[in-house]
Each structure stands twice: as C-alpha cells, then as structure tokens.
Amino acid sequence: MSFWTFLSDFFRYGILVYSVAILCFYVFIALYSIGETKEYVRKSTFANYPLLASSEHAPSLSILAPAYNEAATIVENVRSLLNIYYNHFEVIIINDGSKDDSLQKLMAVYDLEPVPYFSEQVIATKPIRAVYKSRNPVYKKLVVVDKVNGGKADALNVGINIARNQYVVCIDVDCILEQDAMLKLTKPFLENAEKRVIATGGVVRIANDCEVKDGKIVKVNLPSQFLPRMQTLEYIRAFLLGRMAWSRMDGLLLISGAFGAFDRDIVLRVGGYDHKTVGEDMELVVRMRCYMEEQKLPYEVAYIPDPLCWTEAPASFKILGRQRNRWTRGTIETLRMHRKMFFNPGYRILGMVSYPYWFFFEFLAPLVEFTGFVGFCVFAVLGLVSWKLFFALLLFIYAFAALFSSFAILMEVMTYNQYKKRQEIFSLMLTALVEPLFFHPFVVWAAVKGNIDFLRKKNAWGEMSRQGFATRKANA
Amino acid sequence: MTAFVLLKITVGADTLFLNAAAVLAAAVAGMLSFVFLFRKQRYLRQQKKGAVLHLFSNLVAETAICESLQEVQATLQAFAAANGKLLQKPFARQVLIKALVKTKDEISGSAAGNLQHLFEQLQLHKDCYQRFLSKQWHVKAKAIQQLAEMQQSQYLVKIYRETNHTNKYIRTEAQLAVVKLTGFKGLRFLNIVSHPVSQWQQLSLLSQLKDGLAEEDNIRRWLSSSNSTVVEFALRLTEAFKCYQLHTEVVACLQHTSAVVRRQALHALREIACEDTTSVLMHYFSTAGKEEQLVVLDLLGEIGTGEKELFFLDTLLSTNDKGIRYSASRAVQQITSNIPIKTEAVTVTSSPLLSLLTKKAV
Numbered sequence: 001m002s003f004w005t006f007l008s009d010f011f012r013y014g015i016l017v018y019s020v021a022i023l024c025f026y027v028f029i030a031l032y033s034i035g036e037t038k039e040y041v042r043k044s045t046f047a048n049y050p051l052l053a054s055s056e057h058a059p060s061l062s063i064l065a066p067a068y069n070e071a072a073t074i075v076e077n078v079r080s081l082l083n084i085y086y087n088h089f090e091v092i093i094i095n096d097g098s099k100d101d102s103l104q105k106l107m108a109v110y111d112l113e114p115v116p117y118f119s120e121q122v123i124a125t126k127p128i129r130a131v132y133k134s135r136n137p138v139y140k141k142l143v144v145v146d147k148v149n150g151g152k153a154d155a156l157n158v159g160i161n162i163a164r165n166q167y168v169v170c171i172d173v174d175c176i177l178e179q180d181a182m183l184k185l186t187k188p189f190l191e192n193a194e195k196r197v198i199a200t201g202g203v204v205r206i207a208n209d210c211e212v213k214d215g216k217i218v219k220v221n222l223p224s225q226f227l228p229r230m231q232t233l234e235y236i237r238a239f240l241l242g243r244m245a246w247s248r249m250d251g252l253l254l255i256s257g258a259f260g261a262f263d264r265d266i267v268l269r270v271g272g273y274d275h276k277t278v279g280e281d282m283e284l285v286v287r288m289r290c291y292m293e294e295q296k297l298p299y300e301v302a303y304i305p306d307p308l309c310w311t312e313a314p315a316s317f318k319i320l321g322r323q324r325n326r327w328t329r330g331t332i333e334t335l336r337m338h339r340k341m342f343f344n345p346g347y348r349i350l351g352m353v354s355y356p357y358w359f360f361f362e363f364l365a366p367l368v369e370f371t372g373f374v375g376f377c378v379f380a381v382l383g384l385v386s387w388k389l390f391f392a393l394l395l396f397i398y399a400f401a402a403l404f405s406s407f408a409i410l411m412e413v414m415t416y417n418q419y420k421k422r423q424e425i426f427s428l429m430l431t432a433l434v435e436p437l438f439f440h441p442f443v444v445w446a447a448v449k450g451n452i453d454f455l456r457k458k459n460a461w462g463e464m465s466r467q468g469f470a471t472r473k474a475n476a
Numbered sequence: 477m478t479a480f481v482l483l484k485i486t487v488g489a490d491t492l493f494l495n496a497a498a499v500l501a502a503a504v505a506g507m508l509s510f511v512f513l514f515r516k517q518r519y520l521r522q523q524k525k526g527a528v529l530h531l532f533s534n535l536v537a538e539t540a541i542c543e544s545l546q547e548v549q550a551t552l553q554a555f556a557a558a559n560g561k562l563l564q565k566p567f568a569r570q571v572l573i574k575a576l577v578k579t580k581d582e583i584s585g586s587a588a589g590n591l592q593h594l595f596e597q598l599q600l601h602k603d604c605y606q607r608f609l610s611k612q613w614h615v616k617a618k619a620i621q622q623l624a625e626m627q628q629s630q631y632l633v634k635i636y637r638e639t640n641h642t643n644k645y646i647r648t649e650a651q652l653a654v655v656k657l658t659g660f661k662g663l664r665f666l667n668i669v670s671h672p673v674s675q676w677q678q679l680s681l682l683s684q685l686k687d688g689l690a691e692e693d694n695i696r697r698w699l700s701s702s703n704s705t706v707v708e709f710a711l712r713l714t715e716a717f718k719c720y721q722l723h724t725e726v727v728a729c730l731q732h733t734s735a736v737v738r739r740q741a742l743h744a745l746r747e748i749a750c751e752d753t754t755s756v757l758m759h760y761f762s763t764a765g766k767e768e769q770l771v772v773l774d775l776l777g778e779i780g781t782g783e784k785e786l787f788f789l790d791t792l793l794s795t796n797d798k799g800i801r802y803s804a805s806r807a808v809q810q811i812t813s814n815i816p817i818k819t820e821a822v823t824v825t826s827s828p829l830l831s832l833l834t835k836k837a838v
Contacts, residue, residue: 042614046621046645048680055679057712120799190679193672193705265767392493399500406507413511425515429508 011375018368022361023400030407033244037415040244040305049183052190053085059166059186060088061261064159065173066152067093071100075109077173080215082141086182090141092159093173097126097149106144111136123157123272126150131162152257153273153280160264160272169261170281172311176207176217177259181308185261188302195298198263198288201255202308203239205418206232210310217310222424227320230439231313233431237408240305240415247303251354253289255301257281259309266291277337278459279330286338293347307416321446328450329458331363366447398436405432528571531559535572536579539594540587548590552597563598573600577625595626605631617649624653632657639665648677655681660688666698672705678712690717699725704734711740715747723748730760735768742771749779758788770803777807785811 052058063081067074074093081091095103106112117131125147132144147158156170167189169182178184181202188200208228211219223229246252257280270291273280285301292299314320335358342359344351379385409428412418419425535555542548555563562568573595580591595601607619608631620638623631635657638650651669654662663681666673673681690713698710699722711729714722726748729741745753757772764772773792776785789811792804 043645045614046617046649051680051683052676055683057679057682057716118802120802187676190675193674386490389490389493392490392497395497396493396500399497399504402504403500403507406504406511410507410511410514413515422512422515425511429511 015368015372018360022365025357025361026400026404029245030241030404032248033241033411036244036248037240037305037411041415044306047187049180049187052183052186053087056087058086058088059189060164061086061090061167061169061182061186062159062163062165062264063089063091063169063171063182064156064163065091065093065171066096066155066159067098067102067173068096068149068152068155069098069100069102070173071098071102071105073174074102075105076215078106078110078142080176081171081173082139083215084177084182085179086186088165089182090143090163090165092143092145092162094155094159095144095146096151096155097147103144103146107132110134110139110142110144112142112144117162119158119161121161122268123161125154125158125161128158151275153275153277156280157272157275160267163264166264167261168264168267169259170257171260171309172258174312175204175258176212176215176310178306178308178310179216181259184304184306184308185259188300188304189261189263192300192302195300196263196266196292197300197302198266198292199255199260199285200302200304201252201260202304202306203243204235204256204258204309204311205307206235206313207310208313208315220418220420222419222421222427223313225315227315227317227439228313229427229431230435231320233405233408233428233435234439236412237405240411241404241408243303244305246354247301249349249353250300251349251357252301252303253286253350253354253358254282255285255303256309258311260285262288274337276459277330277333278326279334282330283334283337286334286341289350290338290341290347293350305415307418317442321442321449324443324446325450325453328363328366328447329454331358332451332454335359335363366444367451369444370448401436401440402432405435524567525571528562528568529575531562532568532572532575536575536591536594539590540579540583542590543586545590545593548593549597552594566603569598569600569603572598573603573622576600577622580625592627595628601626601628601631604628608634613643613646617643617645620646620649620653624649624656627657629657636665640669640671642671644671647671648674648680651677652680652684655684660685660691660694663694666694666701666706666709669703669706672703673709674705675708678705678709681709682712682716685713685716690719692719692721695719696722696725699729704732704737707732707737708734708740711737711744715740715744718747720748720750723750723753727756730756730764735765738764738768739771742768742775746775746778754780754785758785761788766797766799769800773800773803773807777803777810780807780811 063084065077065081070077078091078093093106095106111134112132113135114130115133117128119128127148129146129148132146134140134142143162145158145162147155159170160168167186169185171177185200185202189197191197205220206223206228207217208223208225209221210217211221223232243252243254260281262284266288267284270284270287272284274283274287277283289299289301314323335355338355341347341351341355343356347355376385376390406429409425409432412428413425419428535551538551538555539548542551563572576591576595580588583591601623604619604622604626607615608623610616610619616638620635623635632654635650635653638646639654641647641650647669651662651665651673654665656662663685695710695713695717698706699714701707701710707729711726713719714726723745726741726744729744730738732738732741742757745757754776757775761769761772773789776789780786780789786808789804789808792800793808795801795804
C-alpha cells in the first residue's frame with residue numbers, strides 16, 4: 001500500500017467514522033436530555049423556594065463580581081446585586097485595577113470608606129490596595145475590594161480569599177439575575193445528603209433586546225439583530241440539550257463563568273482559579289472534579305436548567321470572533337492541563353466520556369471541519385469530487401443540523417417557553433435553517449484562529465466591549 | 477459537513493444520503509408543525525383552565541369569608557345549583573383542589589377552616605386519595621402534599637407509612653405531611669428513617685415546627701441515632717428550641733465521625749451555652765480540624781466572659797497560622813469588647829494580649 005493510498009483511506013474512512021460518531025453523540029444527547037428535563041420540571045413543582053429566602057438556617061453566600069472598566073454600568077449593577085431575593089449574603093465587588101472611575105463612582109454613591117481587612121491569602125494573588133465598606137447600614141452587605149490589575153481569575157481569587165461564607169457565587173457584574181436565581185442556585189447544595197455538591201450552575205440566556213427595568217428583565221424578547229439571535233438558538237441548544245444530558249450522566253465539565261456557585265472549601269483546597277488560562281471557568285470545574293475523584297470523595301456538580309442569568313451577547317463579528325477565539329484557547333488549555341484524565345478509568349465518566357468528548361468533538365471538530373473544507377476545495381479544483389454525492393451529503397448534514405435545532409426549539413417551547421410571540425418562534429425556526437449556512441462557518445473560523453493563537457502563545461482575553469443594558473434603556 | 481464530500485465512496489451512496497436527507501427534512505417539518513400544534517393546544521388548555529378557575533375563585537373567596545359552616549353549606553349549594561355538572565368533572569375538580577390548596581396555604585384561622593370544610597363537603601379528599609395510590613411518584617407526592625395542606629388527618633397512617641419510601645420526593649412529602657398534621661409528634665419517623673434527611677428537608681421541617689413545643693426526650697434519642705443526618709437535624713432542633721438540658725449530648729456529638737454533625741454541634745452549643753461550654757470548647761480545640769477550630773474561636777468570642785478564655789486565646793496569638801491568629805485576636809477583642817481591631821494586630825507577635833489589654837486600659 002502506497003503512502004498516498006494510505007492517506008486517502010485514512011482520510012476517507014477516518015472522517016466517515018468521526019462524522020458518524022459525532023452525529024450519534026448528538027442524537028444521544030438530544031434523547032438523553034428529555035428524561036432529565038421532564039424530571040426536573042416535575043421536581044421543581046415541589047420546591048418551596050421562599051422557605052429558603054426566609055429561613056435563618058439558610059446557608060450564607062458570598063457573591064463575587066470582578067469589575068474592570070465598568071464605570072458606565074457599575075452603580076446600577078451593584079444595586080441590582082444588592083436587591084437579590086436572599087437573606088444571608090455579602091456582595092464582594094473586586095475592582096481589578098480599572099483605569100476608569102469605577103471605584104470613585106462606587107465610593108460616592110455607596111458612601112464607602114476604607115476598612116481594616118484580613119485576608120489569609122490562601123490563594124496567591126496580586127496585592128490588594130484597600131477594602132471598602134459603606135458607612136450607610138443599608139449597604140452593609142457590600143464589600144468593595146480595590147486591587148492591582150491581574151485579570152478576571154486573579155480578581156475572583158481575591159474575592160475567594162476575602163469571602164467569609166461557605167459558598168461563593170461567581171458572576172459577571174454586567175449580568176442580570178432572575179429574582180429567585182440565588183435560591184435556585186443554592187438549593188442543590190442542601191438537597192444532596194449523600195454526595196457533596198461542589199458546584200452548581202444555571203442557564204445563561206441572551207438579554208439583547210429584552211426590556212430591563214431597575215436591574216431586572218421585565219419582558220423577554222428575541223434579539224432582533226442577526227448575531228445575537230443566532231447565539232440565542234445556540235444557547236438554547238447548549239443549555240437545554242447539551243448540559244442537561246451531561247448533567248444526567250454526571251459528566252458536566254463546564255459551569256458558565258457568568259454565573260456559578262462553588263463550595264469555597266473545595267475551591268481553596270484546589271488553589272482557586274488558574275490565572276494562566278483564559279478558560280478559567282471550565283478549568284476550575286475540571287480541577288475540582290479531578291480533586292474529588294483523586295480523593296475518592298462522593299461529589300456532584302449540579303446543573304439547574306431554569307434560566308437564571310441574562311447576559312448581553314456580542315452583536316458584531318469582531319467581538320464574537322474574539323469571544324470564540326478565547327473559548328477555544330480556554331478549552332485547549334484546560335484539556336492540556338488535565339491530559340492525565342484522557343481515557344483514564346480512574347476518573348470514571350470524567351476520564352472515559354467527558355474528557356474524550358471535549359477532546360474529539362469540541363476541540364477537534366472545528367479543525368476536522370476546516371481541514372475537510374480545505375481538502376474539498378483542493379479536490380474540487382482537481383476534479384475529483386463526485387458532485388452528486390456532495391450535494392446529497394450536504395443536504396443530509398444540513399437537514400440533520402436543522403432537525404437538531406428544531407428539537408431544541410421544541411424543548412424550549414415545551415418547558416420554559418421564554419419566547420411567547422408566534423413571530424418569535426417563526427424567527428427562531430428561520431434561524432435554525434439559516435444558522436448552519438452563515439453563523440456556523442464563522443464560529444468554525446474563529447475556533448481555527450483560536451488554535452493558531454494558542455500555538456502562537458497568545459494569552460490575551462481580547463477587548464469585550466458591550467453596549468450595556470442601562471445605556472440601551474436610556475436610548476430607548 | 478464538507479469533510480464527507482472529499483472522495484467517491486460507494487456507488488449508490490448519493491441516493492442513500494438523499495433519501496436520508498428527505499426523511500430528516502420531513503422530520504424537521506413535522507417537528508416545527510408540532511411546535512405550533514403544541515402551543516395551540518396549550519393555549520386552549522390554559523383558556524379552559526382559566527375559565528374554570530375564574531368560576532372556582534369566586535366560590536373559594538365566598539367560602540373563605542363565610543362566618544359559619546352553615547353559611548359555607550349554603551354557598552356551596554348555591555354554586556352547585558348553577559354549576560352542578562362542572563363539579564363532577566375530574567379536570568375541574570383538580571383545578572378546584574389546586575385553588576383550595578393554594579389559598580389555604582396563604583390564609584389561616586376560620587377562613588382556612590371554611591376551605592377545609594368545602595374540601596370535605598365536595599369529597600375532594602377521595603380524588604386526592606386516588607392520586608395517592610398512583611404508581612407515578614410525582615402524582616403520589618402531590619396528593620400527599622394536598623391531603624396534608626387540607627388537614628385530612630384520616631389519611632395520617634397511610635401517609636406515615638410512606639415516610640421511609642425509597643423515592644426521595646414521596647418520602648420527603650410524607651415526612652412534611654405528618655409534621656403538618658401532628659406537629660412535633662410527627663417527627664417520630666426519625667426513629668425509623670433509614671434514608672438521609674437532606675439539609676433542605678431539615679429546613680422545611682423546621683419551618684413547620686415554628687410554633688410547636690419540643691420533646692426533649694425524643695431529641696435526646698435522635699442525637700444518638702445511627703443516621704448522621706438525623707443527628708444533624710436533632711442538633712438543629714436543639715438549637716432552634718434551645719434545649720439546655722441536652723448540653724451533655726450535644727457535647728458528645730463533637731466526637732461524631734461526621735464533620736457536618738460536629739459543625740452543627742458547635743452551632744447548637746452557641747444557643748445552649750452554659751458555664752462549662754467554653755471549657756469544653758477549649759479542650760475540643762486541640763483535637764479539631766482547622767475549619768472547626770475557627771468556629772470554636774468565633775464561639776469563644778461570642779460566649780467567653782472571663783480570664784480563662786483570654787489566657788487560652790493568648791497562647792494562640794503567637795501561632796504561625798495567620799487564620800487562627802486573626803480569629804483568636806478577634807475573639808479577644810469581642811471578649812474584652814470595644815477594642816478596635818487593626819490589621820497590625822495580626823502581625824503582633826510579642827505579648828499581643830497584653831498589648832490589647834493595655835490599649836483597653838488606656
């Protein structure tokens with residue numbers, strides 16, 4: 001067998017096997033998520049959340065919100081955090097060396113003064129300049145930490161060091177939380193008496209075009225812009241199908257950095273967020289799980305399928321590209337750091353299913369797809385393509401993608417039904433048909449660039465400018 | 477997707493994929509149609525339910541404000557005369573049960589009694605009992621919840637049997653139901669429960685026991701249960717009902733194998749502290765893990781009153797562990813009171829207690 005024959009066969013059958021495997025996995029995920037969603041919806045009818053809000057025995061939370069150059073919205077965002085529906089909590093805003101007047105604004109509005117502080121520095125961080133608390137007892141739950149710039153992970157680590165409660169909730173300061181978000185996020189920690197719940201995460205939804213009043217979503221609208229609408233569908237698919245299935249398998253590797261709660265003790269034991277990676281949210285969850293597996297401690301990472309947190313999605317290709325580039329680099333870094341788990345039965349489902357899935361179908365998929373596309377172009381130029389077969393396959397894959405998205409829409413309508421208007425459902429369906437043609441290729445390209453940037457050892461987050469909810473409201 | 481198309485595979489594959497694509501396209505069309513069908517059906521169901529609920533809301537409201545059971549009877553008769561057939565329909569009866577349960581949960585006193593009377597008069601408990609017999613866990617658990625909310629004590633024995641059910645939701649609803657129906661006595665399921673009682677369930681049970689009287693003999697028994705979650709709950713009861721008589725048993729829990737129990741015991745000691753408590757805590761400190769040591773120091777700060785605590789804390793002010801040193805100095809500050817603590821206090825290594833006391837004296 002010549003080298004070229006081998007290469008040709010490898011290409012032909014390797015990609016065929018890979019494609020069949022990925023399609024099978026998608027089908028499995030879609031079907032497997034149904035049971036979990038059904039079960040959750042039933043279970044949630046028995047949950048008396050107000051009980052937790054009013055109980056003096058409810059656990060205390062430390063809400064950590066890092067802020068970097070957020071002066072435009074910081075005051076409103078902090079107000080929104082202070083108004084959440086929960087009793088025992090403190091809000092720790094970590095000003096990560098902002099160059100704007102975020103701190104001054106906070107000091108003026110919340111009447112802050114520097115206070116003596118103690119931080120054991122279990123996790124090494126950049127120095128803290130000062131800790132502020134309000135003179136006004138109304139804001140007694142607010143703590144503002146001013147520190148030297150060190151990135152999001154470093155800021156969160158400062159918050160974890162300073163936090164005084166058993167559970168830390170890490171959120172993006174510009175996110176909008178549902179009123180009962182903390183109750184729902186906390187419940188899993190109390191529910192499981194047999195396993196230690198080390199982290200919980202909820203669904204993040206796209207808030208573009210939603211009506212916001214006093215830091216709350218008052219009306220949910222489907223984004224009118226092309227990119228946010230595409231991402232809406234993408235998030236529905238990821239959160240309602242993907243994570244639901246992984247949660248059922250107990251193989252969840254990712255809790256969104258935008259909103260997640262963690263057992264502080266375990267976070268400290270594993271050394272907090274790793275500031276060397278841009279995918280710190282995923283890396284922390286993987287490290288915590290690794291630790292529990294190695295210690296042979298029974299544990300659980302819980303997932304709440306209710307929409308708990310709303311965030312603004314990038315509306316331009318430039319910003320979206322940066323975001324996806326960063327996500328790709330974060331995935332590669334995390335997989336690289338924890339490569340010992342790859343098909344390692346010692347890590348059970350984590351090593352045998354979750355890690356390989358992320359390796360083959362999250363990390364490799366864009367590369368395989370891109371290579372396939374380049375190969376296709378070459379073969380097309382050389383006249384080696386069977387066009388009949390090409391169009392048949394193209395139609396098949398396109399129909400499969402549309403079916404998967406349609407199923408996600410169906411699940412959304414049958415469960416949380418956030419988009420009430422008929423035209424919004426039509427629009428979502430249209431999105432499902434358009435997405436594989438326009439949005440998906442761009443995401444693949446951004447991931448390929450992420451791989452290139454990873455090889456070039458690029459470690460930057462990339463500027464993520466946002467319009468801000470307050471600004472939009474003012475303009476409206 | 478483009479990866480597939482690189483080379484010629486087998487003859488006839490194109491037809492196969494075209495057929496498969498056609499099937500998938502039909503499935504997409506079917507699914508999208510189903511989305512609209514489902515929405516339409518849900519809308520109609522909600523309309524129907526809304527109309528029925530509107531009728532029943534008036535009945536529930538009128539019943540709640542009745543001043544006697546005879547008046548309730550008269551209200552019901554008047555309603556039945558106009559809507560007799562509706563009351564026979566299972567769907568409508570379910571809507572009424574839900575409306576009654578929801579309203580009863582929000583009110584108390586004679587109004588709640590009226591609703592209970594209405595529930596019994598319409599024999600709605602039989603509907604609930606039928607659902608109680610269901611094999612589906614969520615149907616059964618909901619029925620238990622409804623029977624308990626409507627104070628249907630005649631089903632107590634049947635519900636009690638489910639308090640150790642293998643299904644977590646049936647079990648927890650049954651446990652809550654017996655406590656709702658009989659108060660503190662309902663907790664006797666703790667004698668037999670072999671499954672863990674989650675912290676969530678413990679909070680739910682405590683919220684039902686707000687007004688009751690504690691039975692210390694039972695709590696004492698549960699404090700030595702082999703089920704560590706029962707011990708944990710017993711400690712919460714000790715804390716909530718301030719059972720000073722159980723001090724010895726609570727102290728014994730500090731030696732429990734479960735860290736959660738030990739921590740809960742420390743919390744309970746805060747509420748039932750007596751003269752000996754600080755001595756016990758200081759003795760316990762040397763054997764405890766760091767997390768518990770920090771809790772002990774907090775406790776000493778809160779309940780410590782005398783020199784012995786201060787001298788014990790003094791020995792800790794020069795340890796290498798910054799966390800312990802800080803907590804110890806904070807405890808000293810609390811005991812001596814009104815001495816403002818500063819960051820520097822943590823780094824002071826020579827005679828810190830003396831330094832603090834001197835500051836106070838000044």
